[in-house]
Amino acid sequence: MSDLAKTDTLFFDRAGLDQSRVEHIVDDALANADDGELYLEYCQSESIAFDDGRIRNASFDTMQGFGLRAVADEATGYAHSAELSETALKRASDAVCAVQSGHTGTRAGEPASTNQSLYSDDNPLAEMTFESKVALLSEIDAYARASDNRVKQVTASISGEWQAVQIIRPGGARMGDIRPLVRLNVSIVVGEGDRMESGNHGVGARTSYDAFVDPAAWRDQTDEALRQALVNLESVPAPAGEMTVVLGPGWPGVLLHEAIGHGLEGDFNRKKTSAFAGLMGERVAAPGVTVIDDGGIHDRRGSISIDDEGTPSSRTTLIEDGILVGYIQDRMNARLMNMAPTGNGRRQSFAHAPMPRMTNTFMLDGDKDPAEILQSVQNGLYAVSFGGGQVDITSGKFVFSCTEAYQIENGKVGAPVKGATLIGNGPDALTRVAMIGNDMALDPGVGTCGKDGQSVPVGVGQPTLRLDGLTVGGTAA
Numbered sequence: 001m002s003d004l005a006k007t008d009t010l011f012f013d014r015a016g017l018d019q020s021r022v023e024h025i026v027d028d029a030l031a032n033a034d035d036g037e038l039y040l041e042y043c044q045s046e047s048i049a050f051d052d053g054r055i056r057n058a059s060f061d062t063m064q065g066f067g068l069r070a071v072a073d074e075a076t077g078y079a080h081s082a083e084l085s086e087t088a089l090k091r092a093s094d095a096v097c098a099v100q101s102g103h104t105g106t107r108a109g110e111p112a113s114t115n116q117s118l119y120s121d122d123n124p125l126a127e128m129t130f131e132s133k134v135a136l137l138s139e140i141d142a143y144a145r146a147s148d149n150r151v152k153q154v155t156a157s158i159s160g161e162w163q164a165v166q167i168i169r170p171g172g173a174r175m176g177d178i179r180p181l182v183r184l185n186v187s188i189v190v191g192e193g194d195r196m197e198s199g200n201h202g203v204g205a206r207t208s209y210d211a212f213v214d215p216a217a218w219r220d221q222t223d224e225a226l227r228q229a230l231v232n233l234e235s236v237p238a239p240a241g242e243m244t245v246v247l248g249p250g251w252p253g254v255l256l257h258e259a260i261g262h263g264l265e266g267d268f269n270r271k272k273t274s275a276f277a278g279l280m281g282e283r284v285a286a287p288g289v290t291v292i293d294d295g296g297i298h299d300r301r302g303s304i305s306i307d308d309e310g311t312p313s314s315r316t317t318l319i320e321d322g323i324l325v326g327y328i329q330d331r332m333n334a335r336l337m338n339m340a341p342t343g344n345g346r347r348q349s350f351a352h353a354p355m356p357r358m359t360n361t362f363m364l365d366g367d368k369d370p371a372e373i374l375q376s377v378q379n380g381l382y383a384v385s386f387g388g389g390q391v392d393i394t395s396g397k398f399v400f401s402c403t404e405a406y407q408i409e410n411g412k413v414g415a416p417v418k419g420a421t422l423i424g425n426g427p428d429a430l431t432r433v434a435m436i437g438n439d440m441a442l443d444p445g446v447g448t449c450g451k452d453g454q455s456v457p458v459g460v461g462q463p464t465l466r467l468d469g470l471t472v473g474g475t476a477a
Helices: 003-014 019-029 086-102 130-147 215-233 253-264 266-270 331-336 370-375 426-431
Strands: 035-051 054-072 075-081 151-168 174-192 195-205 241-247 291-294 315-320 360-363 379-391 397-409 412-418 421-425 433-436 447-451 454-462 465-473
Touching (some): 003 035, 054 086, 130 215, 253 360, 253 421, 253 426
Antiparallel strands (some): 151 174, 241 465, 291 360, 397 421, 421 465, 433 465
16 A cells, blocks of 8 residues: 555544545635645654663654645745644635735646655554563663663663655645654763763664664664763863864764755745855865755655655755755745755644755765875864754854864874864855765764754764864863
8 A cells, every 4th residue: 555545544534534625625725826735644653761770751642633835925824733624624724815915826836746665654653562662771771781880870762753644735636655763862871980971872764663672783872872971981171273173974964964954955045044145056165075965865864755745855966076056945945946846845743834954964975085084184183973063054153062072193093082162164164175085974863953943853974074274162271
């Protein structure tokens, strides 16, 4: 059975809606709009956290509802409800009609049809009993404590989601998608004397729990969290000043996502509030820098078979060999900019209107061996992992804290450092890329992106990078 047929069962057979009558309401509501859609959603989610030998919290939630959107020129009318009924749909139709006085008379073209399926539609929440999930987290706790007598606290959590969506457009065009999402996370605090430090590691994907509950898999995640904690236990205050910074592969791509990716989203560029606005076709990065957004990678956390407007996800080149060649687009901003949608119209839930958002955003490989990159640096910082950060989209300025970083001394990785922050400007940082490694990796599947109060799952990635002249904030006296 196709995803569309399965969503028909959820929204029409089970919820009691009449498909032809719903399509008629959509046609009437959007008759004088430039664009729009009805978005139906059903979502089950769960989360279990185990802390210091006991369950800290456990939750299970079922959510369903619809969002009806009408777009006229730049104006958007949006109405949503958790009530799936014709009465609620008609009320929503009356509400969104208010924006249609701005209708330009040219309806946006329909999304291309697609048969792609990037992940299983099985429900991961039904694969394991609650008791077996708690037993797994208890095993992780016991394993971590037995691994090192310096372990003081262990927090392990498992979470899953099964989301079914259907998009109905004027004229009866319908698209469906069923999206699983799972995550396992381990956090460990170690202590020695008066000093306490922590390490954290997580994995996730649009798959079942099977890949992560295998003992070999969860032990690897636990070992990595413990390794990070023990590294931090030996860390020294970070140096400060302008220096060469080497970014490790994989998760450090979150800096690329935040400092560069958001600035390449269509809405910011259409409104000319991005540092990249008006630079299409111009050099914005060092030669060799190619940045991609790809929502079509199988099972990845940021992947979507179709976006939340019904457009198939795609592989979009944003920067090619240092030249700006593309933006991340939803339907409205693409239409207003006379560009094609890229399958990046995303929303947190039926209660939110879609906007251009990243999926899996990463930099492609270069030709340098990572060891060669490190050896080229006499004194600098090797940043392996990041925590929180702040970015100003308009100026491109960013501040990111390093959760694992090392000094580089005479071309060799030296002591771990604590308290390092990277400070810079996204567009400027791209021009400071001096060497690009051949070890591109995607993150382990834990990214979540926030924008305008909405959160969606994303992926990031990059190879090892050398950036010259980046400002490092440190804690060394």
